[in-house]
Amino acid sequence: MARVLLIEDDPNVRDALALALKGREHEVESAASGEEGLERLARFAADVVVLDLMLPGIDGFEVCRRIRAAASTSIVMLSARGDDFDVVGGLEAGADDYVVKPVRPQVLEARIRAVLRRTDGVPSPVxxxxxxxxxxxxxxxxxxxxxxxxxxxxxxxxxxxxxxxxxxxxxxxxxxxxxxxxxxxxxxxxxxxxxxxxxxxxxxxxxxxxxxxxxxxxxxxxxx
Amino acid sequence: MARVLLIEDDPNVRDALALALKGREHEVESAASGEEGLERLARFAADVVVLDLMLPGIDGFEVCRRIRAAASTSIVMLSARGDDFDVVGGLEAGADDYVVKPVRPQVLEARIRAVLRRTDGVPSPVxxxxxxxxxxxxxxxxxxxxxxxxxxxxxxxxxxxxxxxxxxxxxxxxxxxxxxxxxxxxxxxxxxxxxxxxxxxxxxxxxxxxxxxxxxxxxxxxxx
DNA sequence: GAGGCTATTACACGTTCATGACATGGCGCG
DNA sequence: CGCGCCATGTCATGAACGTGTAATAGCCTC
Missing domain, CATH: 1.10.10.10 (Winged helix-like DNA-binding domain superfamily/Winged helix DNA-binding domain)
Structure with missing residues (x-):
């Protein structure tokens, strides 16, 4: 259905989400760090990036900004922290949605679909x-x-x-x-x-x- | 900065949110029921509709579907019910985002911005x-x-x-x-x-x- | 009315930025 | 392999601007 790049350092969460999304006919690519994610993104033309905030190395916010600078890929942030402050910060860093962990795969998928629905009409990265x-x-x-x-x-x-x-x-x-x-x-x-x-x-x-x-x-x- | 149509039957919530959004330089129009909201939308070219789900008369889901059928306006759903089931249902009914009440105006505004960023330019937080x-x-x-x-x-x-x-x-x-x-x-x-x-x-x-x-x-x- | 606290203004120093010249280094082309 | 060009980073200069200080005037409180 869609091409999803999943950037998440916790292997359990990563595998669980990847599996669930693949089960719903998405094409999923995973990365365990921000650096790896950015590198993958350069070759894997993802429709949407699911981005954990707590990453080793460069953090999620910075990854978000760099993705925004290079491409118009949609971004769904994923974080254990759900304070209003975090949510607002994440959205202002350029995320399209902000989801608080733990999250049921159905919900994540529904949010991914909502984000993609929005993007469909905007084809041009110009x-x-x-x-x-x-x-x-x-x-x-x-x-x-x-x-x-x-x-x-x-x-x-x-x-x-x-x-x-x-x-x-x-x-x-x-x-x-x-x-x-x-x-x-x-x-x-x-x-x-x-x-x-x-x-x-x-x-x-x-x-x-x-x-x-x-x-x-x-x-x-x-x-x- | 943006034109917001607020459909919400509780006058307290409605006024509080309208005031907060106006304070951040948005143009806000309010409606107390689904019928009124749809009617307003026909004349007020909103960029985004903030839509309560529990409405007298036709309910939020139906309003959402009718808006979707008629216009491409973005929709942010607002609801006291935050079960995964409700969230998925709301997003699948065509909402761009789903926010659980009570919500701080800052958060609502950040989500509105995120939704609008897709279609419009990026207004910055004020x-x-x-x-x-x-x-x-x-x-x-x-x-x-x-x-x-x-x-x-x-x-x-x-x-x-x-x-x-x-x-x-x-x-x-x-x-x-x-x-x-x-x-x-x-x-x-x-x-x-x-x-x-x-x-x-x-x-x-x-x-x-x-x-x-x-x-x-x-x-x-x-x-x- | 006296003492302490704050407002207001002026001036000179220091910082910050723009600009252009220069050195270095990589890359392609001959 | 070597030459040369272009891009990049460093540096020096000068101008504009902001800032800290100090001196004076005003205000509130007791």
């Missing part, structure tokens, strides 16, 4: 922001209809930022998520990349419309 | 206190609809205070938490920052509505 067009499938960017060639890092940065328009990211967050650097310390690397990106996508780089500076905090993609 | 709106994702503040630019420290102070409305913080606490200074000692630094902040967000800085002085103790955010 997002357009003003004159800027970002196509996450072909990884191309165009500005006022004319295609813009972006080097890898600038493209990754743009994808990441534009996946959450309006949200402010610190340089540190960007170094970790986009560059996958883990060292702490001051670096003007992000700044430099932002400048180069602006030179290519902004009409007036000195008054950026898309990639904006938030003094003292970091950068944000739009809104104007 | 806390609103009277005429003051604080958007914690994009780090923007607006007063009576007009955006206010705040320098980093003033913004951090406002974010910190408004995260716990009503609670009093001493200058020392603020120095530690907002400034991350650890030295003890008298400093009028917090005062100065508060003044600058007031000048920007208060209508009458001399009679502050949002950032209030508690003589001898410190400052507090609201209540209005």
């Amino acid at each position: 997002e357009s922001y003003g004159a800027l067009c970002v196509d996450r499938a072909s990884l191309t960017v165009s500005r006022s209809g004319r295609q813009v060639a972006l080097p890898p890092m600038e493209l990754r940065l743009l994808l990441y930022l534009s996946a959450a328009p309006g949200q402010v990211f610190s340089r540190q967050q960007l170094l970790e998520s986009v560059w996958e650097h883990d060292y702490l310390g001051d670096s003007r690397l992000v700044d430099a990349c932002v400048q180069r990106l602006r030179a290519k996508i902004e009409d007036v780089p000195a008054q950026p419309r898309y990639v904006q500076t938030v003094r003292g905090f970091g950068y944000r993609f739009g809104p104007v | 806390e609103s206190y009277g005429a003051l709106c604080v958007d914690r994702a994009s780090l923007t503040v607006s007063r009576s609809g007009r955006q206010v630019a705040l320098p980093p420290m003033e913004l951090r102070l406002l974010l910190y205070l408004s995260a716990a409305p009503g609670q009093v913080f001493s200058r020392q606490q603020l120095l530690e938490s907002v400034w991350e200074h650890d030295y003890l000692g008298d400093s009028r630094l917090v005062d100065a920052c508060v003044q600058r902040l007031r000048a920007k967000i208060e209508d009458v800085p001399a009679q502050p509505r949002y950032v209030q002085t508690v003589r001898g103790f410190g400052y507090r955010f609201g209540p209005v």
Whole structure:
């Protein structure tokens, strides 16, 4: 019925859910960590990702953001923590649904179906922001209809930022998520990349419309 | 931000939710029964319908099916019954999400956003206190609809205070938490920052509505 | 009315960011 | 195998902006 990627570190839960979903004619692929999940996703074109929050290595929220940056796959979060605070945080990180463990497979499946029903009508991963067009499938960017060639890092940065328009990211967050650097310390690397990106996508780089500076905090993609 | 049709027969719940959603800049229309809701929907082009299941007259499931038949509006079901059976049934009747009462407005709103994200752009989460709106994702503040630019420290102070409305913080606490200074000692630094902040967000800085002085103790955010 | 607490304003220093030049390194092409 | 280009990361400079401090004025409380 659907292609499901299950990211969950507990083998018992993972196997139980995988089995149940397969029994309902879904195609299921499993991963035990965030890293593994992201890697699988690159090759297994999932319709929906079922994502545990408590993962070894990079946590569920970060995995969620990275999935959002790269693809338009739907995400159902799965967590043992059901406080209002957690739920709101999860949904704001970009999840389509948030389910509290333990969960009966029937319920999980019903929620997956509800999420997919919503997605069906939205085929195009092309997002357009003003004159800027970002196509996450072909990884191309165009500005006022004319295609813009972006080097890898600038493209990754743009994808990441534009996946959450309006949200402010610190340089540190960007170094970790986009560059996958883990060292702490001051670096003007992000700044430099932002400048180069602006030179290519902004009409007036000195008054950026898309990639904006938030003094003292970091950068944000739009809104104007 | 979004147009919400709220179908709920209990006037208390209805008014509370309507008020909370309006406070977050949504446009809200209410209906007390299924018939009234369907009729409203014909004229009020809602982005999402929040639908109680226990309604007088035609029940929530039937309303859901009729909405689905007529329009592509998203539906968030609201019910006091949270059995797995009910949840699965609700989602299979065509709901996009199913929320169990009682629900905190923040959670309902986060779920509405998640549902809308699929069809619309991504509006960011907004806390609103009277005429003051604080958007914690994009780090923007607006007063009576007009955006206010705040320098980093003033913004951090406002974010910190408004995260716990009503609670009093001493200058020392603020120095530690907002400034991350650890030295003890008298400093009028917090005062100065508060003044600058007031000048920007208060209508009458001399009679502050949002950032209030508690003589001898410190400052507090609201209540209005 | 005195003392302590807070508001208000001004100014100079420090931080932060933009910008462009430069060094490094990988990759493809000859 | 070697050359050269392009992308990336680092650095130095300069400007803009915000911030902390201090000095003064106002207010509340006892």
